[in-house]
Amino acid sequence: MCVMAISWQNHEQFPFVILANRDEFYSRPARAMSWWASEPDILAGRDELKNGTWFGVNENGRWAVVTNFRDPADKNSYELSRGLLVRDFLYDKRTVHEYASALITQKHRYAKFNLIFGDLQQAIYVSSELDELTTLQRGLYSLSNATLHDDWHKTTRLKKKLEQLLAENDFSFESAFSALEDRSYPEHDSQVQRTGLPIEVERALSPVFVALDGYGTRASTVMLADSSGKIQIAEKSFLDGKELKTVHHEFRVSNSTQ
Template sequence: MCISAWIWQAHPSYPFLLVLNRDEYHERPTMTAEWWGDGTQKILGGRDVQAGGTWLGCTRNGRLAFLTNVLEPDPFPDAKSRGALPVKFLECEKSPLEFAEEVAGEADKYNGFNLVLADLCSKTMVYVSNRPKGEPASIKLVPPGLHVLSNAGLDSPWHKALRLGKGFKELLYKYDAEEEIPARELVKQLMCDRVKAERDRLPNTGCDSDWEWNLSSIFVEVDTKRGRYGTRSTAVVAARPSGDVEFYEAYLEMGVWKDHTIRYQIESLHQ
């Protein structure tokens, strides 16, 4: 399902700083973050081997996209893969707003999604979602500040979103404005939180209440009839004013947690 939090154009050392947990069935084949793609711009991110898309990706020309699914009962079995949306954006030359408008025109072909599109060079970020069901897709410019996205709309006050937003804000205050925030510290302090919501504070999504409860923590781990489901990776993307970007990923491989870091420079930031 995924959950993410980020600060956007509101920190002197980080024009963009993102933390994101990816939740998925452990049996679903996945590639860890690396450079891939056939377009003019290679994509950096993990990859869903089954459908070919991604939940988080970025490029050397300053584009970035990530998504979460919307928690809802009875998803449409023949819907198009939501993971293709970030890939399509990263491979095209449309602005975030232009691409969001394109997605809105075909939003009914997908199950519920929240999609964030950003251009770090133009300092533009757009949020698009095809829920609530039956209503036109919503498109919003994301203002500067700290934002959280779980499995409802942007900045919805779900238990896990409130906890992550509060924790992120507190952690930022622990560091001086010019001080580097270690990616491992962000993961350890924020993204491993297993505290679930109280039963009477669960959202009313129409899903089974036990399922909602098991998904109500920031870090998810639950056994199902299909197998183990939960948090399989955590990513931190940190962009500096200089255009230096650090992509850190902690990931589960054969029951063992591993991590790695990939760094690159945004090519067109100062052109």
């Protein structure tokens, strides 16, 4: 997952909305979002290489989404895949804050990551690069492969588009997916993020939707929860910049107070 935008407790009809793109090598096997046979209350895609996931929700309304923290200079080998963070939170029975506090002490075990997770009442951000957790307050947020406090071309554009859709009461899955398929580049190299890669690579990775040879956006996911606890979620799968299929799911959380 390389970019997301979140509206948290910021809209009367939809208190929680998230738009997210997952970027990955086309050769890495993955399954589209579905209810897991091995854990029937989890709805998520699946990375078939490490058995984790990039975005998931369970029937109690717990959800999580992960991105990598891009650091080309980091050559360390890590004990655990970052995709297990999403899976493990959805399994976990501790409260959101209990899980977050425990994760802070164990974050060194995982490949560098950003994780935003919670339920329908609270949301928390934890990064492998930061020593403290951040509790999300009412507002709009966007995140890519730096920290929640860094603004990139893609994060700024996606957050602004989400804000417009909600302000104009024009939110739909169609309009949200259109925002996620934004392939525009920065006008100048000064607007391109710098993470240590060659500038031509940084520029190629700067759009919301990435489509390169062998690597790019593999999944676009839109999730919204209304004030009654009904969750609607849709995911588009892509390969080589071309849409493969779309899946839709809708359910009401079994315990909206968890």
